Amino acid sequence: MNAVKISHITKKFADVTAIDDLSLNIESGKITGLIGADGSGKTTLIRLIIGMLVAESGKISALGLDPVTQKFELNKLIGYMPQKFGLYEDLTVIENLRLYADLKGVPHDFEKLLEFTSLKKFQKRLAGALSGGMKQKLGLACVLLGSPKFLLLDEPSVGVDPVSRRDLIKMVRDLISSTTTVLWSTAYLDEAHRFDTAVVMNKGKIIYEGKPTELAKTSEEFENKIIDLMGGYKKTESPIAKNYVYSHTEDVAYTVVADNLEKRYGDFYAVRNNSFNIEKGEIFGLLGPNGAGKSTSFKMMCGLLKPTSGTAQIMGIDIQKNPEKARSNLGYMAQKFSLYESITLEQNLNFFAEIYEVPKEELKSRVDEIMNVFDFKKIKEQKTGDLPLGFKQKLSMACALIHNPPILFLDEPTSGVDVLTRRDFWNHITSLAQKGVTVLVTTHFMDEAEYCDRISLFYKGEAIAIGTPNELKKQVNAKSMEEAFINLIKESDAK
Amino acid sequence: MKILRALVRKEFLQIIRDPSSIVISFVLPLISILIFMYGINMDAVRVTLGIKNNDNSHEIARLVNSFGQSNYMNSIVSDDMNVLTQKIVRSKIKGIISIPNDFSKKLETGRAADLMLITDGSEVNTANYSQNYVIQISNQWLATSKYAFLMKPQIVNPVTRTWYNQESNGYFFVLPGSIAITMTMIGILLTALVVAREWERGTMEALLSTKVTKIHIVLGKYIPYFCLGMISMIFNLILCIGIFRVPFRGNYFVLLFVSALFLFTCMGIGLLISSKFKNQFLASQLSLGIGFLPALLLSGLIFPINSMPEILQHLTKLLPPRHYITFIESEFMAGTVWPVVLKCSALLIILGTTFFIAVYKSTDMRLPND
Numbered sequence: 001m002n003a004v005k006i007s008h009i010t011k012k013f014a015d016v017t018a019i020d021d022l023s024l025n026i027e028s029g030k031i032t033g034l035i036g037a038d039g040s041g042k043t044t045l046i047r048l049i050i051g052m053l054v055a056e057s058g059k060i061s062a063l064g065l066d067p068v069t070q071k072f073e074l075n076k077l078i079g080y081m082p083q084k085f086g087l088y089e090d091l092t093v094i095e096n097l098r099l100y101a102d103l104k105g106v107p108h109d110f111e112k113l114l115e116f117t118s119l120k121k122f123q124k125r126l127a128g129a130l131s132g133g134m135k136q137k138l139g140l141a142c143v144l145l146g147s148p149k150f151l152l153l154d155e156p157s158v159g160v161d162p163v164s165r166r167d168l169i170k171m172v173r174d175l176i177s178s179t180t181t182v183l184w185s186t187a188y189l190d191e192a193h194r195f196d197t198a199v200v201m202n203k204g205k206i207i208y209e210g211k212p213t214e215l216a217k218t219s220e221e222f223e224n225k226i227i228d229l230m231g232g233y234k235k236t237e238s239p240i241a242k243n244y245v246y247s248h249t250e251d252v253a254y255t256v257v258a259d260n261l262e263k264r265y266g267d268f269y270a271v272r273n274n275s276f277n278i279e280k281g282e283i284f285g286l287l288g289p290n291g292a293g294k295s296t297s298f299k300m301m302c303g304l305l306k307p308t309s310g311t312a313q314i315m316g317i318d319i320q321k322n323p324e325k326a327r328s329n330l331g332y333m334a335q336k337f338s339l340y341e342s343i344t345l346e347q348n349l350n351f352f353a354e355i356y357e358v359p360k361e362e363l364k365s366r367v368d369e370i371m372n373v374f375d376f377k378k379i380k381e382q383k384t385g386d387l388p389l390g391f392k393q394k395l396s397m398a399c400a401l402i403h404n405p406p407i408l409f410l411d412e413p414t415s416g417v418d419v420l421t422r423r424d425f426w427n428h429i430t431s432l433a434q435k436g437v438t439v440l441v442t443t444h445f446m447d448e449a450e451y452c453d454r455i456s457l458f459y460k461g462e463a464i465a466i467g468t469p470n471e472l473k474k475q476v477n478a479k480s481m482e483e484a485f486i487n488l489i490k491e492s493d494a495k
Numbered sequence: 496m497k498i499l500r501a502l503v504r505k506e507f508l509q510i511i512r513d514p515s516s517i518v519i520s521f522v523l524p525l526i527s528i529l530i531f532m533y534g535i536n537m538d539a540v541r542v543t544l545g546i547k548n549n550d551n552s553h554e555i556a557r558l559v560n561s562f563g564q565s566n567y568m569n570s571i572v573s574d575d576m577n578v579l580t581q582k583i584v585r586s587k588i589k590g591i592i593s594i595p596n597d598f599s600k601k602l603e604t605g606r607a608a609d610l611m612l613i614t615d616g617s618e619v620n621t622a623n624y625s626q627n628y629v630i631q632i633s634n635q636w637l638a639t640s641k642y643a644f645l646m647k648p649q650i651v652n653p654v655t656r657t658w659y660n661q662e663s664n665g666y667f668f669v670l671p672g673s674i675a676i677t678m679t680m681i682g683i684l685l686t687a688l689v690v691a692r693e694w695e696r697g698t699m700e701a702l703l704s705t706k707v708t709k710i711h712i713v714l715g716k717y718i719p720y721f722c723l724g725m726i727s728m729i730f731n732l733i734l735c736i737g738i739f740r741v742p743f744r745g746n747y748f749v750l751l752f753v754s755a756l757f758l759f760t761c762m763g764i765g766l767l768i769s770s771k772f773k774n775q776f777l778a779s780q781l782s783l784g785i786g787f788l789p790a791l792l793l794s795g796l797i798f799p800i801n802s803m804p805e806i807l808q809h810l811t812k813l814l815p816p817r818h819y820i821t822f823i824e825s826e827f828m829a830g831t832v833w834p835v836v837l838k839c840s841a842l843l844i845i846l847g848t849t850f851f852i853a854v855y856k857s858t859d860m861r862l863p864n865d
Binding site: 084 | 497498500501502504505508509512513696697698700701702703704705706707708860861862864
């Protein structure tokens with residue numbers, strides 16, 4: 001039995017084809033994972049299935065209904081959790097539940113849900129004041145009201161730590177009946193193994209559909225298989241690293257030093273006792289869930305945020321005492337795309353070359369060279385805002401490298417890009433490190449931790465473990481980085 | 496019904512928790528009334544003029560004195576024209592009166608005598624006032640001087656009475672009008688933000704996947720903000736009548752009834768902006784442009800509609816505040832005038848219903864295609 005039948009649908013937004021002649025059946029009573037990078041078409045597909053959007057061509061049948069003409073009838077049978085969970089942040093937990101119960105016409109009987117989601121104690125708290133994990137559980141509780149036949153969850157696990165992610169799928173399995181169909185979208189390939197069926201999307205098309213365990217035994221292998229399906233990744237010599245000239249002769253024991261960094265907001269410690277030393281040519285990863293203090297540490301390291309106490313040194317220069325000089329050794333790639341979208345690619349590069357004080361006579365040749373290396377020549381006249389996400393990320397990196405810095409700070413450089421681009425990025429990063437560049441990088445992809453020489457694991461504002469990936473895994477007898485992470489957090493919570 | 500009740504209750508809870516809607520409803524009227532009361536002064540003002548007198552006769556000295564002693568005028572006397580010109584450049588004085596040396600001689604012989612008045616054209620209103628004052632004061636002087644025989648006897652003598660506002664008190668008529676402007680702003684701004692907010696925060700998408708229908712969404716926004724708007728309206732009236740003692744000669748029920756119609760119309764504009772643009776920043780900018788500016792400039796409160804170009808005069812009929820200002824001014828100052836009340840109500844009902852239908856039509860039950 002199929003809950004959803006999709007045949008040959010196409011959906012375009014302006015010039016962009018979001019869904020490209022896609023056909024798919026979703027089995028009843030199963031949890032189907034919809035997996036893909038940002039912009040691969042997951043959200044559009046979910047919205048088409050429930051009639052929030054209408055396709056240009058093709059046909060969809062959901063629970064035997066046509067979402068275009070029978071949207072209202074379909075609404076009565078589904079539970080849909082949009083991205084950002086659809087909660088009213090200025091209403092309390094119980095008020096949100098009451099509202100959605102009334103809208104679905106079901107009695108105010110929340111005992112079981114509150115119990116399961118462990119939100120009972122927080123009933124009177126505003127939804128906006130809940131942690132990410134709790135918001136997600138409340139969002140889930142709201143869509144589960146009225147026992148819908150078909151549950152659609154759009155990236156419920158984004159931005160939450162691996163522990164909460166595991167809890168969430170368990171909660172769904174416990175609370176639905178055996179006939180409920182679930183469609184669950186996620187950007188994390190490593191989540192694929194939790195679902196009964198995995199549907200992997202790329203550029204509006206389905207590139208894999210089937211039992212995840214049939215494709216690969218472990219989630220790491222799964223990712224490799226998916227890369228093969230996308231055409232495979234051939235590791236070649238990184239032209240970026242090849243062209244990099246390490247020209248810094250300063251003799252320092254450690255290129256990057258964090259000395260007891262601490263950031264306090266009132267009584268709340270965003271970061272406390274953060275110390276580490278990074279050697280020349282080392283890749284040092286800051287790992288942890290959102291809100292753990294990674295970005296705060298990062299901003300203090302490059303002098304964008306004043307620490308409450310402690311300091312940091314870049315190439316032996318104190319970032320507090322001499323911020324300009326310290327920063328001149330840095331290439332910084334911010335988490336959010338922070339280039340100017342309304343000017344062309346080349347203009348962005350020129351601008352960054354100027355503010356990083358590349359000497360005037362070298363400027364033109366330097367920008368030309370970096371455009372050659374990154375293969376930007378053909379698109380140099382394009383408006384930056386119109387570039388695909390992968391190119392934007394590459395351009396951010398090019399801007400960070402324009403002045404040949406000895407140190408690179410990368411804040412979540414790979415979020416939102418597909419697996420292939422991610423592999424490519426890490427090839428550049430590791431090759432640059434071999435040339436002597438020191439890299440400080442944050443990520444919430446557990447598998448990326450394996451590329452780092454050393455990792456500092458962040459949780460609730462503190463580094464709960466520092467070491468090589470293997471050391472950390474050994475420390476808690478874990479097979480994968482994700483398992484190590486979960487065990488280390490549990491250990492920390494137990495304390 | 497249950498769904499509508501749940502949506503209205505939700506909206507009220509959000510109003511209570513969101514300081515911005517409270518600020519819009521109660522602080523904005525207070526500030527606006529204070530500005531209209533003290534900031535915008537349309538009454539006659541006291542001006543300072545410079546005097547250069549070249550005629551040394553005794554009688555002319557009395558004229559110079561009377562320029563200085565008027566309630567509406569101060570004067571600075573100087574023999575050096577340059578000094579006075581400097582002062583006018585620095586805006587210390589608003590004009591110069593120059594009396595030529597043959598002034599009394601001409602009067603003596605029964606001829607017309609000229610008096611030069613230079614005014615500062617960069618402030619047209621003040622220039623007009625100065626001109627009137629100078630004419631009045633010199634006529635008064637002439638009537639009491641020894642040249643009084645030169646004045647022609649006046650045959651027609653208009654005696655003016657300012658009805659409905661005997662004291663010609665500017666704010667008696669500006670304050671009720673300012674309520675109209677404030678309420679336009681509040682009606683549009685409150686509702687312009689709320690639908691856009693639901694789209695921005697992604698809650699609209701969640702609502703659209705439940706049993707909620709179009710009329711639920713539309714009424715779920717109209718009802719709570721109508722209640723809030725009426726409370727704000729009453730607050731405005733208390734400020735005007737209770738605190739600033741503007742005389743009210745009309746009927747409170749009529750006032751509230753027409754105000755309710757007016758609010759209904761304004762909310763329609765706000766909701767229309769909000770459901771079309773789905774972005775709080777854009778919605779608030781548009782409310783200023785569509786709501787506040789035309790209400791202030793084209794409603795006839797400050798600039799008379801009669802003096803606008805004809806096309807613009809017709810366009811002002813589409814503005815709800817124009818009709819409401821006509822009504823509220825007459826209700827306050829002249830009492831209930833039924834023809835005005837009925838005409839204004841009919842127009843507001845037509846406009847309000849048109850906006851309501853437009854809001855209903857433009858409420859999306861799916862996501863926009865962009």
